[in-house]
Amino acid sequence: MALQFKLSLGALVVAGALSLSGCNSTSTSTLTEKDAEAFLTKAEKELQDLSYRSARSAWIYANFITEDTASLAADVNQEYTEKLVALANEAAKFDELELSYDNRRKLDKLKLNLTLPAPKDAEKTAELAKLSAELDGMYGKGKYCKDGNCMSLGEMTAKMANSRDYAELLDVWQGWRQVSPQMRPLYKDLVSLANEGAQELGYRDTGAMWRSKYDMPADDFAKELDRIWGQVKPLYDSLHCHVRAKLGEKYGEDKVPQDQPIPAHLLGNMWAQQWGNIYDLVAPENADPGYNVTELLEKHNYDEIKMVKGAEKFFTSMGFEPLPETFWTRSLFTKPQDRDVQCHASAWNLDNKDDLRIKMCIQRTGEEFSVIHHELGHNFYQRAYNKLPLYYQESANDGFHEAIGDTIALSVTPGYLKEIGLLDQVPDESKDIGLLMKMALDKIAFIPFGLLVDQWRWKVYSGEISPAEYNQAWWELREKYQGLQAPVARTENDFDPGAKYHVPGNVPYTRYFLAHILQFEFHKALCEISGNKEAIHRCSVYNSKEAGERLNAMLEMGSSRPWQEALESVTGSKQMDATAILDYFAPLQSYLDEQNKNRQCGW
Secondary structure, rough: OOEEEEOOOOOOOOOOOOOOOOOOEEEEEEOOOHHHHHHHHHHHHHHHHHHHHHHHHHHHHHOOOOOHHHHHHHHHHHHHHHHHHHHHHHHHHHHHOOEEEEEHHEEEEEEEEOOOOOOOOOOHHHHHHHHHHHHHHHHHHEEEEEEOOEEHHHHHHHHHHHOHHHHHOOOOOOOOHOHHHHHHHHHHHHHHHHHHHOOOOOHHHHHHHHHHOOOOOHHHHHHHHHHHHHHHHHHHHHHHHHHHHHHHHHOOOOOOOOOOOOEOOOOOOOOOOOOOOHHHOOOOOOOOOOOHHHHHHHOOOOHHOOOOOOHHHHHHHOOOOOOHHHHHHHOOOOOOOOOOOOOOOOEOOOOOOOOOOEEEOOOOOHHHHHHHHHHOOOOOOOOHOOOHHHHHHOOOOOOHHHHHHHHHOOOOOOOHHHHHOOOOOOOOOOHHHHHHHHHHHHHHHHHHHHHHHHHHHHHHHHHOOOOHHHHHHHHHHHHHHEEOOOOOOOOOOOOOOHHHHOOOOOOOOOHHHHHHHHHHHHHHHHHHHHOOOOOOHOOEEEEEEHHHHHHHHHHOOOOOOOHHOOOOOOOOOOOOOOOOHHHOHHHHHHHHHHHHHOOOOOO
16 A cells, blocks of 8 residues: 655554653652643754655665665664653653643654553563564565565465466465464564553553544444444445355355355465455456556656646645645655665655655556555645644544545546546547446455454453454454455464464554545545536546645645544544445445445355
């Protein structure tokens, strides 16, 4: 998934801590609001400096990958990490003090931006850092070796996407999961230490701390996610039913029983989180829209820079100021021939002001054209909130940043392509089913996976799932939410959650679930503001100054107010609502209903 990179408070996965020097010089009983304000002012200045140095070293490392640049980046990031952990522990001293809204929110932001809160005990802190690094390293070095040949995860991912051989898919699926059983004892110890750190900061456990970031009681937030999932589930169930039937036709109903969960290795993705790679197996007849964006870009002489300029024009058409000149001189747009770089697309703000950049090895494809629109969504968000205190220079919640980029990408419609001169004629609506099916295989199929990763993790942190049940509970959740099952028997000798990077990497996952819901809500609201008269999936907000003004007002709020207020400023409601997804995919739902008429759905 595309990223936004801005090393202010929100970009850190914390794995270490410092013992606090001087933190106990003032008795907590004598602290005042002035003390809190003085602490916040000092902390912001220190973090601003470290943030800039850390972002610059990370940028250099990503663009010039050597042992030296890796070491320099790691050193600065460790310094920044340790400072943030120390400040978070110091912020906890003010927990019992009655403070103004602003000061309380800033202090909470400081504490809640720790992902792995380390205990104050120096030995335990060092142990947590070691465990985190080891888990990350186990995943990063993972490969599958057989008959003297070894495959990287990238190579296995390509096989999962392209192979239609049942036995080969099963072999690769099992092969990758050999990387994770040895993670289990380390992960168990990491959970214990992180929980200790969270409790020292005043939270029940680490999962409760993660959920406390969302401007509502931690347990209420978990219920809210299940409520939203309930709205999307009927569409997902219809898609699941159709895909299972098509997989049964391809592989035989003995391998894909039509009344059971789908075997998890047949969906074109190592984790069965997105299913777009099997579009060829499930595509509607005559679904070809009659154009190919990659070919259109070539026909109209779009090089990499022209693609980015075209995406920038989308935002300026809505009233946003153009990107600064430094964006064009400092960004990475193409893969250099003379050195190694990290090619994963990302958007950066290095100085928390105007030093906006993207880092991409752009391919001249239709998919990359959409990704560029997505990345610039991050950049325009970063610039919109750059006048706020550093504590608030992030999205309203961690799902908003990804959602904004995706919202803009939803406007890259055939109508938009015609508007900018790439397409001569917009295909008629009968061609939309194929486009909607392809999008649903990625976006709708992902939603339950986006939910269950942290459902599992929260229950692990709370103790509801014991270490002896790690794997069983993982597959119970995958069956409950996704309707998937392991293709072969799994036991507690396995640790399948560890085969997904975000678990050993300790990266919260709920943000991706939220982004998949919010993008459709934002898109629908902006389309209504723009006066759109077309079906919602055909709407583009290109050229709408009204939509741009409303969107920018929300972006400028950063995280200074609860996310519910940011949501209301665009949609008119403080409550997330997934019915926008149902409206967007309504034609596909009708198609699936027709296809599923004589099928047994459910599992």
